[in-house]
Structures are given as C-alpha cells and as structure tokens.
Amino acid sequence: MTNTNTLYQHGTLALLVPGLLDGTITMQDLLKHGDTGIGTGEGLDGELIILDGIPYQVDSDGNVNIVKDDFTLPFANSHFANYQSLTNVENISQKELDKKIISMTSSNTFFSIKVHGTFTNIKTRAVPKSHKPYATLGKTAEDQSVFSKDSVEGTLLSYYAPQIFDGAAVGGFHHHFLSDKHDFGGHVLSFTVESGKVEIQQFDTLEQHLPTKNTDYMNYDFSDWDILGEIHKAES
Amino acid sequence: MTNTNTLYQHGTLALLVPGLLDGTITMQDLLKHGDTGIGTGEGLDGELIILDGIPYQVDSDGNVNIVKDDFTLPFANSHFANYQSLTNVENISQKELDKKIISMTSSNTFFSIKVHGTFTNIKTRAVPKSHKPYATLGKTAEDQSVFSKDSVEGTLLSYYAPQIFDGAAVGGFHHHFLSDKHDFGGHVLSFTVESGKVEIQQFDTLEQHLPTKNTDYMNYDFSDWDILGEIHKAES
Numbered sequence: 001m002t003n004t005n006t007l008y009q010h011g012t013l014a015l016l017v018p019g020l021l022d023g024t025i026t027m028q029d030l031l032k033h034g035d036t037g038i039g040t041g042e043g044l045d046g047e048l049i050i051l052d053g054i055p056y057q058v059d060s061d062g063n064v065n066i067v068k069d070d071f072t073l074p075f076a077n078s079h080f081a082n083y084q085s086l087t088n089v090e091n092i093s094q095k096e097l098d099k100k101i102i103s104m105t106s107s108n109t110f111f112s113i114k115v116h117g118t119f120t121n122i123k124t125r126a127v128p129k130s131h132k133p134y135a136t137l138g139k140t141a142e143d144q145s146v147f148s149k150d151s152v153e154g155t156l157l158s159y160y161a162p163q164i165f166d167g168a169a170v171g172g173f174h175h176h177f178l179s180d181k182h183d184f185g186g187h188v189l190s191f192t193v194e195s196g197k198v199e200i201q202q203f204d205t206l207e208q209h210l211p212t213k214n215t216d217y218m219n220y221d222f223s224d225w226d227i228l229g230e231i232h233k234a235e236s
Numbered sequence: 237m238t239n240t241n242t243l244y245q246h247g248t249l250a251l252l253v254p255g256l257l258d259g260t261i262t263m264q265d266l267l268k269h270g271d272t273g274i275g276t277g278e279g280l281d282g283e284l285i286i287l288d289g290i291p292y293q294v295d296s297d298g299n300v301n302i303v304k305d306d307f308t309l310p311f312a313n314s315h316f317a318n319y320q321s322l323t324n325v326e327n328i329s330q331k332e333l334d335k336k337i338i339s340m341t342s343s344n345t346f347f348s349i350k351v352h353g354t355f356t357n358i359k360t361r362a363v364p365k366s367h368k369p370y371a372t373l374g375k376t377a378e379d380q381s382v383f384s385k386d387s388v389e390g391t392l393l394s395y396y397a398p399q400i401f402d403g404a405a406v407g408g409f410h411h412h413f414l415s416d417k418h419d420f421g422g423h424v425l426s427f428t429v430e431s432g433k434v435e436i437q438q439f440d441t442l443e444q445h446l447p448t449k450n451t452d453y454m455n456y457d458f459s460d461w462d463i464l465g466e467i468h469k470a471e472s
Binding site for chain 1: 248250342344345346398399400401403404438439440441442443444445446448453454455456458459463
C-alpha cells in the first residue's frame with residue numbers, strides 16, 4: 001500500500017545556492033517515493049515535472065523530454081497522488097489563486113496543488129545545464145531561458161511548505177507546469193488561470209532525505225552564505 | 237528490520253513558541269519510531285529522555301518518572317539506536333565538546349550524540365506543566381526550575397540539526413541528560429565532561445511529522461511571531 005500522507009524531498013533548496021549541483025538521486029529512486037513530483041537535474045539541467053509516474057524535463061531550449069531511470073537530480077520532491085477536489089477557478093491571477101488556496105486550507109503543513117485548465121500569460125523558465133565546477137544559483141539564474149504562452153492548456157503542479165521550512169524547502173508555493181501537448185512547461189514565474197479545476201493533497205509528514213554520500217555536500221561550509229536571501233532572489 | 241538512518245520528529249520547535257502545547261502524539265506511538273529520544277509533555281510537562289526503549293520524564297520538582305504509553309507530547313524526537321564510537325574526552329566544556337564533535341563530522345546532516353561518563357557542574361531545567369489556555373514558551377520559561385550537580389555519572393543524549401532546519405528543529409545541538417541513578421536530569425543548560433565516551437549516529441533522513449489533526453495547530457497564524465528570536469531566547 002502506498003503512503004499518500006508523506007511528501008518525499010531529496011536534498012534542500014539551500015544546497016543549490018552555493019552550487020552543490022551533483023545529481024545525488026536517480027529518477028528511478030525518486031519514483032520509488034511517488035508518481036508525482038518536481039525537481040531539477042544535475043547542474044540545474046532543466047525543470048522536472050512528474051505526472052502519473054512519467055518524468056518530464058523541460059530543458060533550456062524549451063523542449064520537453066522524458067528522462068531515463070539513470071537521470072540524476074540534486075533536489076526533488078515526489079509523492080503518491082491522492083488529490084481531492086478543492087474548487088474551480090476562472091480568470092484568477094497567480095497571486096489571487098495562492099491566496100484563495102491558503103484561505104481554504106491550513107498553511108501550517110505541507111500540501112500539493114494540481115490545477116488542470118487553460119492558462120493565459122504564463123511565463124516559465126529553465127536554465128542550461130552547468131558542469132563542474134558548478135556556478136552558484138545566482139550566477140546560473142542569470143543565464144535562464146524564459147518561455148511564455150498567451151494561452152495554453154495544461155497542468156500546474158505545486159508544492160506548499162510552511163514558512164518555518166523555508167530554505168530546506170521553498171517556503172510558500174513552488175509551481176511547475178506542463179502543457180497537455182507536452183510542448184511547453186518549466187518552473188513557473190507567473191500565470192493567470194482562465195479556467196481550471198483545483199485539487200489538493202495534504203500531507204502530515206515530510207520525509208527529508210539528505211545526500212550524505214556526497215562529500216562536496218557533507219564538507220561544505222554554508223555559514224558564509226545568506227542562504228535565504230539568495231533563495232528569495234533566485235526563486236522569485 | 238528497524239531503520240537506523242532515520243530521525244523521527246513529531247511537531248516543531250516553532251509550535252511551542254505561541255504555546256500550542258496539546259499533546260498530539262502518545263508515547264506508545266513515539267516508541268514505534270525509536271528506542272531512543274527526547275521530548276516534552278503536554279503543557280511542557282517535564283523534559284523527556286528515552287534510553288533503551290524506556291521513557292523517563294524529569295518533572296519540575298526534579299523527580300525522574302517513567303511515563304506510561306498514553307502520556308502525550310507536543311514535540312519529540314526518536315530513533316532506533318545504532319551508535320558508533322567517536323572519541324573519548326576528559327575535562328571538556330560543553331562548548332568545546334560541541335566544537336570537537338563538529339570538527340569530526342559533517343554539520344550538514346542530522347545526527348545524535350550519546351556521551352556516557354562523569355559530568356561536573358551540570359545544570360538542567362524543567363518547567364511546570366501548564367494547562368489550557370497555555371502560556372507562551374517565553375512566559376513558561378520564566379517559571380522554569382533549574383537543577384544542578386557538582387558531579388554525577390550519567391548519559392547525555394543530544395540531537396544535532398543543520399542550521400537551515402532551525403525553527404523546525406533546534407538548529408545545532410539539543411542536549412538532554414539522565415543520571416545513572418535515575419535521580420537527576422532534564423534539558424541541559426551547561427556542563428563539563430570530566431571523563432566520557434562519545435558515540436555518534438548519523439542520519440540521512442528526517443521524518444518530520446506534523447500534528448495535522450490538531451485544529452489549534454492547523455488554524456494558528458504564526459506570521460505575527462518572530463519564531464526564531466523567541467526560540468533562541470528560550471532554548472539558550
């Protein structure tokens with residue numbers, strides 16, 4: 001029996017900041033913890049979204065690829081889907097949607113949101129893969145590709161983390177997107193939902209796995225960094 | 237087969253700050269996740285330490301009691317013991333010990349430390365149980381009882397959390413103590429180790445469980461609080 005109350009996380013958002021970008025979990029292992037998820041590849045190689053057990057990568061050219069079992073990631077989330085209907089929305093901005101969802105549920109636990117519908121003015125981003133020695137998150141983000149669509153049907157997959165977990169996870173919402181035609185997606189910067197069906201899945205457990213076999217991670221001195229400041233710059 | 241790579245945590249340190257002190261896990265359930273651990277009772281009812289599967293409570297009178305299965309806790313850690321020898325120490329202060337341990341292992345993952353030996357100038361504290369409506373952590377801490385011993389043999393049980401998890405857990409070290417005679421212990425404020433054997437157990441996973449069935453927790457608005465500031469005041 002799969003556990004639908006647990007959100008699995010490999011790595012932390014914090015480790016991306018100084019560029020600890022080795023892939024430390026394989027897609028095969030990540031999929032053992034869920035059929036739904038998000039992440040990024042080694043060296044920030046694209047933005048990943050897992051739907052119904054299939055791992056899609058949006059690369060820095062905007063192409064959508066299905067990645068193989070041995071694809072590796074420095075940071076990822078996954079869980080076994082068991083969404084409940086929350087609400088239907090029309091002509092709602094990202095900000096208003098986030099607010100509406102928070103008003104309908106608790107902001108003190110982890111949850112996932114799935115919105116299927118028509119999205120307008122949607123902007124996403126992906127960054128080109130970097131190689132060792134990896135650049136910092138701030139440096140890499142400068143080279144990001146931004147993609148946009150006036151109107152597209154697809155799925156928004158989001159994770160919400162309580163503020164006290166900011167830095168380990170993304171405090172608040174973290175949105176990824178994939179179009180129904182599998183020709184557009186990535187880490188979401190902004191959007192409007194023209195019409196969509198919003199589903200929610202609440203978790204009571206975060207299973208936080210750390211890359212303890214990666215010596216670069218284990219030996220790194222994070223104390224010189226304003227980790228939260230860097231994250232908020234790069235993830236906004 | 238028990239999992240000795242996982243540290244289980246129920247609740248967060250943050251929820252203690254505004255006084256969300258309902259017991260939301262039973263000792264029976266906590267012991268399913270480990271034979272070793274620490275915690276506090278409902279209403280901050282004493283300081284708990286679990287050794288070899290036996291849960292001891294140091295109450296605000298300084299008595300050491302074994303608690304029953306139905307004893308409840310708002311915040312606790314537990315894990316299955318599999319310690320490895322790290323070092324032997326003599327005449328070392330708490331600060332020097334913390335520093336020595338960090339120099340011998342990674343500060344980027346969770347681990348537990350167990351020190352058995354003779355402790356001098358050890359100070360511990362426990363607070364009296366409060367009842368609903370609970371006081372805040374700061375208010376309750378004002379009423380704490382402080383206990384001290386010039387010299388005592390016993391076990392120091394500590395958990396270490398990477399700084400990025402500060403607030404969810406105690407960033408850095410969190411020390412509890414129990415004397416071999418079971419007549420002294422609690423949350424540790426300061427100590428010197430006269431001579432002791434230091435063991436370590438490193439984890440690769442934090443299983444963070446949140447009290448999602450507790451409506452007071454789920455509905456609480458944490459945004460008015462300087463959670464980290466309050467924690468650092470109360471836990472120092």
